[in-house]
Amino acid sequence: MSLNRAMVGHVSAAFSLPVEASRLRLFAKAIGETDPVYTDEAAAHAAGHPGLPVPPTYLFCLESESPHANQLREQLGIDYQRLLHGEQRFKYHRMCFAGDTLSFRQRIADIYDKKGGALEFAVRETEVHNQRGEPVATLINTLVQRNG
Amino acid sequence: MDEAQLRQIGVGDSLPAFNTEPVSRWNLALYMGASNDHNPIHVDIDFARQAGMPDVFAHGMLSMAWLGRVLTRWVPQSCIREYGVRFTAITQVGERITCNGEVVEIFEAEGERRARIQLQTRNEHGQIKLSGDAVIALT
Numbered sequence: 001m002s003l004n005r006a007m008v009g010h011v012s013a014a015f016s017l018p019v020e021a022s023r024l025r026l027f028a029k030a031i032g033e034t035d036p037v038y039t040d041e042a043a044a045h046a047a048g049h050p051g052l053p054v055p056p057t058y059l060f061c062l063e064s065e066s067p068h069a070n071q072l073r074e075q076l077g078i079d080y081q082r083l084l085h086g087e088q089r090f091k092y093h094r095m096c097f098a099g100d101t102l103s104f105r106q107r108i109a110d111i112y113d114k115k116g117g118a119l120e121f122a123v124r125e126t127e128v129h130n131q132r133g134e135p136v137a138t139l140i141n142t143l144v145q146r147n148g
Numbered sequence: 149m150d151e152a153q154l155r156q157i158g159v160g161d162s163l164p165a166f167n168t169e170p171v172s173r174w175n176l177a178l179y180m181g182a183s184n185d186h187n188p189i190h191v192d193i194d195f196a197r198q199a200g201m202p203d204v205f206a207h208g209m210l211s212m213a214w215l216g217r218v219l220t221r222w223v224p225q226s227c228i229r230e231y232g233v234r235f236t237a238i239t240q241v242g243e244r245i246t247c248n249g250e251v252v253e254i255f256e257a258e259g260e261r262r263a264r265i266q267l268q269t270r271n272e273h274g275q276i277k278l279s280g281d282a283v284i285a286l287t
Contacts, residue, residue: 032214
């Protein structure tokens with residue numbers, strides 16, 4: 001086994017990121033999104049949004065811009081070549097939009113293994129708030145490391 | 149979908165499905181840049197082979213984004229309370245992926261009438277790649 005179980009309960013320092021319209025447009029292109037609400041400000045405003053909405057899974061992309069990503073991966077003992085994404089979950093509290101600044105606080109919630117240690121799992125929970133301190137979402141990420 | 153239509157949603161309703169084009173290496177390179185997921189295993193075949201994989205393969209989160217579009221094509225995004233998936237099989241280059249969903253439960257929670265949705269992506273042979281669920285507010 002190789003994941004560092006002492007990391008369970010570890011909380012990283014919160015980090016903040018701006019939501020940029022141009023990045024949302026690129027993301028829409030990458031996922032084949034054709035609804036103009038996600039790419040055209042006029043369509044977004046007509047739908048009652050203050051700006052381009054952040055689509056359901058994009059929070060994960062913002063989270064991956066964490067300044068702690070490399071450090072956290074090293075501390076956990078994660079090896080890219082043996083890493084798989086096992087599960088991902090989002091709980092949504094309110095929508096967020098281009099122009100918002102979102103803060104992310106990540107916590108290692110659990111580390112466990114299956115199949116006698118052949119598979120190890122690391123569960124990370126991330127609380128996201130907007131610039132007004134309002135809860136936006138909770139992300140729950142389960143990584144799988146193949147050992148042996 | 150408007151409020152009246154949301155109220156009529158019931159168990160057994162299918163969400164409008166859609167098929168992707170065959171997954172290309174270009175799709176994966178574009179998603180790598182757009183998503184900020186820079187794991188080389190999705191775009192660098194040398195790295196993928198070193199890791200024991202026959203080829204590069206699609207990001208799980210790209211499929212999750214496609215499957216999320218099944219939800220947002222069906223209801224306003226503000227109705228989505230929860231969305232989760234298990235990545236059960238790898239999506240390979242060249243596969244055409246079908247994304248679909250079905251209402252499996254109507255229930256009340258936190259003063260709202262809600263629907264639980266079962267979601268899946270499959271390849272053209274019916275192999276399930278992502279198995280997911282979502283909770284949608286109907287009122």
